[in-house]
Amino acid sequence: MIERCVLFAVLSLTACKREMRDLRSDPPEAAALDQVRPMENRIGGAAPRIMYALGQPYEGNAYQLNQGKRLYDWFGCKGCHAQGGGVIGPALMDGWWRYGSDPVSIYLSLRDGRPNGMPAFGQRMTTDQMWQLTGYIRSLGSYRPSTAAPSRNDEMQARPAENRGPAAAALIARPSR
Amino acid sequence: MPRAVLRSTQIVLLLGMVMAFAGPAAAADPPALDAASAPRLRAIMALPTERSGANSGAVVAAGTTLFVVTPYPQRVKAIALDRPGFPTRWSYTPPSTPEATALAANMVTTPAVADGRLLFVTGNGHAIALDAQSGTVLWDTIQADVSQGEMLAGPPLVVDGRVILGSQGDDFGVRGAMLALDAASGRRLWRYTNVGPDADVGIGGGFRSVALPNAEPDRGLVTWPAGAWQQGGGGLSAGVVYDTQHELLIHGTGHPAPWQPDVRQGDNLWTSGLFARDVATGQARWFDPLNPHDLYALGAGGSLLQAELDWHGTRRTLLLHASANGYVYVIDPADGRILDAHAFVPVTATTGIDPETGTPQRNPAMDVSTNSTTRGICPGWPGATGGGVPGAGSAAFLPRTGLLYIPASLLCMDFEPRQANYLPGTPYTGANLRTTGTPPRGALIAWDVAVARPAWRVEEAFPLRGGVLATEGGLVFYGTLDGWFKAADAGDGRVLWQFQTGAGIVSQPVAFTLPDGRAAVAVLSGAGGLANPDIDRRDATAAHGAANGLRDLQPPTDPIGRLYVFALP
Numbered sequence: 001m002i003e004r005c006v007l008f009a010v011l012s013l014t015a016c017k018r019e020m021r022d023l024r025s026d027p028p029e030a031a032a033l034d035q036v037r038p039m040e041n042r043i044g045g046a047a048p049r050i051m052y053a054l055g056q057p058y059e060g061n062a063y064q065l066n067q068g069k070r071l072y073d074w075f076g077c078k079g080c081h082a083q084g085g086g087v088i089g090p091a092l093m094d095g096w097w098r099y100g101s102d103p104v105s106i107y108l109s110l111r112d113g114r115p116n117g118m119p120a121f122g123q124r125m126t127t128d129q130m131w132q133l134t135g136y137i138r139s140l141g142s143y144r145p146s147t148a149a150p151s152r153n154d155e156m157q158a159r160p161a162e163n164r165g166p167a168a169a170a171l172i173a174r175p176s177r
Numbered sequence: 178m179p180r181a182v183l184r185s186t187q188i189v190l191l192l193g194m195v196m197a198f199a200g201p202a203a204a205a206d207p208p209a210l211d212a213a214s215a216p217r218l219r220a221i222m223a224l225p226t227e228r229s230g231a232n233s234g235a236v237v238a239a240g241t242t243l244f245v246v247t248p249y250p251q252r253v254k255a256i257a258l259d260r261p262g263f264p265t266r267w268s269y270t271p272p273s274t275p276e277a278t279a280l281a282a283n284m285v286t287t288p289a290v291a292d293g294r295l296l297f298v299t300g301n302g303h304a305i306a307l308d309a310q311s312g313t314v315l316w317d318t319i320q321a322d323v324s325q326g327e328m329l330a331g332p333p334l335v336v337d338g339r340v341i342l343g344s345q346g347d348d349f350g351v352r353g354a355m356l357a358l359d360a361a362s363g364r365r366l367w368r369y370t371n372v373g374p375d376a377d378v379g380i381g382g383g384f385r386s387v388a389l390p391n392a393e394p395d396r397g398l399v400t401w402p403a404g405a406w407q408q409g410g411g412g413l414s415a416g417v418v419y420d421t422q423h424e425l426l427i428h429g430t431g432h433p434a435p436w437q438p439d440v441r442q443g444d445n446l447w448t449s450g451l452f453a454r455d456v457a458t459g460q461a462r463w464f465d466p467l468n469p470h471d472l473y474a475l476g477a478g479g480s481l482l483q484a485e486l487d488w489h490g491t492r493r494t495l496l497l498h499a500s501a502n503g504y505v506y507v508i509d510p511a512d513g514r515i516l517d518a519h520a521f522v523p524v525t526a527t528t529g530i531d532p533e534t535g536t537p538q539r540n541p542a543m544d545v546s547t548n549s550t551t552r553g554i555c556p557g558w559p560g561a562t563g564g565g566v567p568g569a570g571s572a573a574f575l576p577r578t579g580l581l582y583i584p585a586s587l588l589c590m591d592f593e594p595r596q597a598n599y600l601p602g603t604p605y606t607g608a609n610l611r612t613t614g615t616p617p618r619g620a621l622i623a624w625d626v627a628v629a630r631p632a633w634r635v636e637e638a639f640p641l642r643g644g645v646l647a648t649e650g651g652l653v654f655y656g657t658l659d660g661w662f663k664a665a666d667a668g669d670g671r672v673l674w675q676f677q678t679g680a681g682i683v684s685q686p687v688a689f690t691l692p693d694g695r696a697a698v699a700v701l702s703g704a705g706g707l708a709n710p711d712i713d714r715r716d717a718t719a720a721h722g723a724a725n726g727l728r729d730l731q732p733p734t735d736p737i738g739r740l741y742v743f744a745l746p
Contacts, residue, residue: 073595078718079348079604080279085716085724086709088279094713117279119603156550156593156609158725159716166715 021063022054029054030127034111036104042112043100051103058103058135062148068136069150069162071129075121083158084140084166089118092140093159095167101141106134136162143168207696210688211650214745215664215673218698222263222742227252231683231705232738233569234286234332235644237295238689239309242266243699245740246288249273249281249300253288255312259692263742267312277301277323282705285568287332287685289340294360296340298329304342304358316363320344320356325602327351330413331567335360336426336456343413343567347431347476350605352377353412355428355452357459367459371430371447372409373397378447379460386464387514388535389446400444400469408599409441410434411448414476415498416567418483420510422494425453425462427510429477429498429567435597436474437607439547444469449476451498453513463513468502469536472545473526473554473592474608475501479563480571480644483510486579486626497626499572499583501560502537504530505624519629521562521622522585525555550593550609557590557612558721564642564683565721571685573647578667580632581624582653586640588614588726611717612726621645621655623670633670635663639730644685646698654698656682658730662700662741678702678741680733695744703738710736 025033029050038045051058058064072078080089090098099105099114110130113120121130139149139162149162160166226232230248237244241259246252250273255266281300288297294315295307302321307314320342321327326349334341340358347353356368369379374395389396398406415429430452433445446464449471453462467477478501485494488507495516496508503524507517518530527537545551559565562572562585572583590612597607617636625632639658646654651667658681664674681704691697707714707723707730717725 074598076598076600076604076606078595078609079606082718082720082724083609083716085713085719086711087720088282090711091713091716091719093716096711115275115278117276119600124600155548155595156591156611156718158609158611158718159713169715 019062022057025128033131034127036107038104038108042108043105044102045104047104058131059138060146060148064132065135065139065149068132068134071125071133072136075125075133080117085159092137093166095141095143097141101138103134103138106137107131110134139163141167207648207688207690208650209696209745210648210652210698212652212666212673214650214696215652217745218664218674218676218743219746220676220741221697221744222740224256224740226701226703226738226740228738229703229705229709229736231283232701232703233283233564233566233643233683234288234701235685235687236699236701236740237288237290238687238699239290241692242309243742244288244290244295244309245701246286246297248286248705248738249278249284251286251297251299253295253297253307253312255309269307269312269314271299271303271305271317273299274301274323277328280323280326280328283564283566284328285331285566287568289333289335291335291360292338296333296335296360298333298342300328302327302329304329304333304340304363306360306363318358318363318365320358320365325349325351326604331416334417334419336419339366339456341417341426341456343417343428345412345414345431345567347410347412347434348604348606349602350408350410350434350599351412352407352409353431355413355426355454355459369454369459369461371411371452372406379454381460383455384461384463385512387512388466389464396446400446402440402442405441408434408605409445409448413567414478415481415500415563416571418481418496419456420453420483423511424456425510426456427451427453427481427496429479429481431478432471432474432476435599435605435607437547437594437597438470438472438545439594440597442470445471451477451481451508451513453510465508465513465515466536467500467506473558475556475558475560477501478560478565478567480583482572482574484574484581484626485576488516497572497574497581499562499581499624501556501563502527503556503561504537505581505583505626505629507626517629521583521624521631522587523555524561525553525589545592545594547594547596550591552591553589553613554592555589556586557588557614557726558610561585568685569644569683570642571644573645573653574626575647575651575667577649577651578623579625579627580667581626582645582647582667583622583624584641584643584645584655585620585622586642587618587620588612588640590722590726609718611722611724614726618726619657621653621665621670635665635670635672639727642683642704646686646688648688654686654700656684656686656700656702658682658704658727660702660733662686676741676743678739680704680736680738681708691744695746697742697744699740699742701738701740703736708732708736
């Protein structure tokens with residue numbers, strides 16, 4: 001019995017890797033996270049250096065991606081992009097990105113807006129929130145399945161789940177443009 | 178001067194105006210378009226509009242010129258009908274801003290011609306008058322704030338030298354408004370919102386409502402949670418008609434914002450109903466609340482027209498409103514009294530119209546609440562008729578047959594309200610919706626107004642989103658989302674002629690006479706919406722849920738819109 005208890009204690013200490021949840025960045029950290037260096041055409045560029053020091057949490061951290069999913073609902077993204085299929089704004093899940101697919105491009109789209117009607121959210125969201133949303137939007141239109149991306153909705157499940165790499169599963173004919 | 182004399186003078190003036198812009202060569206309705214001649218219709222023009230969005234306007238034929246306004250960014254073309262090869266007489270491209278591109282995706286671009294002026298609105302909120310002969314700009318004013326999500330909705334209506342316009346931003350929490358401009362100068366004469374305090378809405382001493390008899394003030398405020406009216410929606414919906422007899426503008430109001438109904442408890446006046454306004458002052462005269470506390474965000478969409486018909490033995494001019502909620506209303510334009518209302522499509526959301534109040538009786542099984550999905554709500558978005566924007570999907574009435582030809586959608590929907598947060602200039606909807614349905618999902622319904630039931634219907638695989646043209650000769654023209662332009666016999670609905678335009682049709686067909694005397698019909702193809710290559714239809718909620726209900730609708734090989742003109746030999 002004691003052996004079992006010891007075994008269980010050892011296993012519980014070693015087998016579970018608890019994912020870190022950085023609930024809110026420190027102000028200097030958040031300020032540093034806003035230091036993106038975009039290309040002249042505002043598509044692509046260098047991510048803030050601190051992103052790598054932090055271990056790119058908005059790429060593969062389930063908590064951050066899930067927060068992004070909640071923000072996607074709360075900030076009215078669905079009004080223009082539905083659950084990723086698009087309405088008056090373009091689809092986000094088909095792997096086609098008008099303004100680039102990398103984190104810096106998507107962060108810039110959120111922060112500064114884009115010409116054809118995408119509003120700027122820089123004054124409406126925190127830097128943390130914009131990066132969380134960036135991470136989620138990238139997972140929406142990802143070509144690769146991910147274990148960190150959300151797998152189900154708390155609401156009407158209307159499309160292939162984010163963790164399945166929705167862009168790779170796009171079986172419809174590609175638009176010509 | 179006796180009032181009757183005054184009225185008849187004005188009618189003569191109006192008629193004179195109509196003739197002035199119609200010109201000698203373009204009779205409103207060539208009689209030759211009848212059942213015998215329909216099979217001989219041939220395409221004589223297929224002019225690209227160079228825009229791939231929803232080509233949902235109507236062209237206007239005036240004199241020897243055909244005017245077409247493309248989707249955003251707008252381009253106006255005056256096509257010479259009296260010259261071989263139909264060359265462009267002039268064209269004009271108003272300044273555009275890319276910010277308005279998404280917002281303007283579904284706008285109706287029908288222009289108006291009056292007193293030698295071509296009047297139209299643009300997706301970035303401009304109302305513009307051009308000289309119809311030369312295309313020079315007479316005036317250009319901004320009348321809608323695009324940065325807030327407000328747009329000018331529907332075609333301008335010209336009445337006695339006034340240009341009547343409506344604004345809409347229901348999905349962005351914008352209070353919709355009606356306004357009048359001076360046709361000569363573009364100066365604003367009046368502007369009233371459809372939601373808000375009585376002073377903003379134009380409710381004063383002359384206002385009576387049959388359905389809301391008690392005259393307490395500011396009902397546009399107290400029927401909302403505190404302050405919610407400020408983002409109340411209620412833009413122009415279902416177009417505007419002018420009642421010459423009572424000198425009233427009658428128009429529909431859009432749905433309340435947000436779609437999510439739980440955060441806007443109350444009747445949400447004056448959204449989702451019909452307003453009558455004095456044409457000179459804009460003051461409200463009566464209001465019919467068609468969908469108090471509109472649960473499904475359909476608004477009083479659909480089509481609104483006036484018709485002279487025999488009503489219980491008397492010849493009367495009445496309003497016919499085929500509404501997005503699935504009912505045909507017969508309304509007395511004098512005071513807004515609902516004389517009759519019957520469902521023209523299968524409806525599950527409501528069980529009928531209360532004869533006392535004129536409002537629908539709710540079906541409790543189709544109630545909606547936050548974070549729960551209600552399935553099988555019929556009609557589905559954007560409603561049983563109409564394309565969700567004013568001036569789209571208009572029905573037509575033919576006095577000869579007594580039938581109202583309604584372009585109908587038989588789609589249903591699943592609806593799930595979610596949290597909605599208001600951020601200025603961003604969508605304020607807060608709901609998941611997907612449409613559902615199997616063929617036939619659309620129909621051309623010939624509604625016998627006198628007996629309140631369909632005389633016949635032509636079933637279609639897809640919902641009808643464009644308008645209907647009924648000719649005096651007895652033909653009914655309409656277009657389908659899969660690109661067919663059809664002519665049916667107005668008496669029995671037999672399809673006598675059809676033409677594949679190559680792209681879906683969501684526009685209003687127009688009949689006119691060519692300068693050489695031949696009868697012609699014009700229609701724009703190009704549907705936008707689900708045909709837009711930016712839509713990924715694996716998301717059932719994409720394109721307002723059309724991606725689910727219309728998943729088998731093939732996108733066109735070429736989404737560019739085209740202006741087709743068909744003529745008899």
